[in-house]
Amino acid sequence: MTRNTYIDLSNVGHYFESGDQTIHLFDDLNLTLNRKEVTSIVGSSGAGKSSLLSLAAGLEEPKLGTVTFVKDKEKVSAEDYRQNIGFIFQQFHLLPEMDALNNLALPMRLKGMDSAFEEAAEWLSFIGLSDRAGHKPSQLSGGEQQRIAIARAFISEPDYIFADEPTGNLDVSTAASISDLMLDCAEETGCGLVLVTHSRQLAEKASIQFELVNNRLECAA
Numbered sequence: 673m674t675r676n677t678y679i680d681l682s683n684v685g686h687y688f689e690s691g692d693q694t695i696h697l698f699d700d701l702n703l704t705l706n707r708k709e710v711t712s713i714v715g716s717s718g719a720g721k722s723s724l725l726s727l728a729a730g731l732e733e734p735k736l737g738t739v740t741f742v743k744d745k746e747k748v749s750a751e752d753y754r755q756n757i758g759f760i761f762q763q764f765h766l767l768p769e770m771d772a773l774n775n776l777a778l779p780m781r782l783k784g785m786d787s788a789f790e791e792a793a794e795w796l797s798f799i800g801l802s803d804r805a806g807h808k809p810s811q812l813s814g815g816e817q818q819r820i821a822i823a824r825a826f827i828s829e830p831d832y833i834f835a836d837e838p839t840g841n842l843d844v845s846t847a848a849s850i851s852d853l854m855l856d857c858a859e860e861t862g863c864g865l866v867l868v869t870h871s872r873q874l875a876e877k878a879s880i881q882f883e884l885v886n887n888r889l890e891c892a893a
């Protein structure tokens with residue numbers, strides 16, 4: 673594979689100091705996330721999955737080792753790289769005062785795009801929620817809110833999307849359709865997708881699977 677755009681974690685070690693306690697997460701961790709790949713990371717609660725996501729997304733710096741961001745073969749800073757990254761969270765995080773269409777259009781409006789509402793309407797149709805365009809999050813089910821949150825993450829065509837427990841608040845059948853939607857969107861757009869999850873069903877849909885166990889990242893498939 674030609675590696676033009678990727679995130680490389682090399683010999684990464686991370687811990688938190690809280691009072692006289694040290695919370696040791698992992699050491700000597702090596703991981704390369706290539707764009708256009710779907711990667712899953714499972715691990716027990718507290719293993720450090722969300723922390724690893726923050727490091728890979730450049731939101732935090734590791735205590736040891738390096739995280740390198742490469743776009744089109746050029747090394748870029750974490751700050752610049754963050755412009756190319758989207759997030760999906762367990763709690764959806766839609767803006768409660770805005771309807772579905774406005775929630776979806778917002779990232780593009782912030783970028784000053786004239787076609788923001790047109791594209792938002794197209795995405796609403798793609799996720800099967802055109803008839804809910806005028807509904808606020810409180811008028812939508814959890815699954816519907818997460819479909820919108822997924823579309824909102826993909827709509828600005830980032831290089832990577834980091835999804836932290838994206839199906840954690842959903843029942844089994846909604847979780848399955850949400851998982852399929854994320855994977856379809858990733859395939860359609862060529863966006864790299866990094867999933868942190870407790871769900872083995874979701875994790876197993878990824879082409880590259882890891883487990884964070886005993887402070888190390890191990891191949892899970």
Ligand SMILES: Nc1ncnc2c1ncn2[C@@H]1O[C@H](COP(=O)(O)OP(=O)(O)OP(=O)(O)O)[C@@H](O)[C@H]1O
Pocket residue numbers: 688689690695697715716717718719720721722723724
């Ligand atoms: N800013 C922080 N300061 C101190 N400790 C932290 C901080 N962030 C996380 N931790 C601790 O680091 C450990 C790993 O947390 P993290 O959220 O990364 O785990 P996780 O594997 O995602 O867990 P879960 O599956 O329960 O969400 C936990 O013990 C947590 O309390």
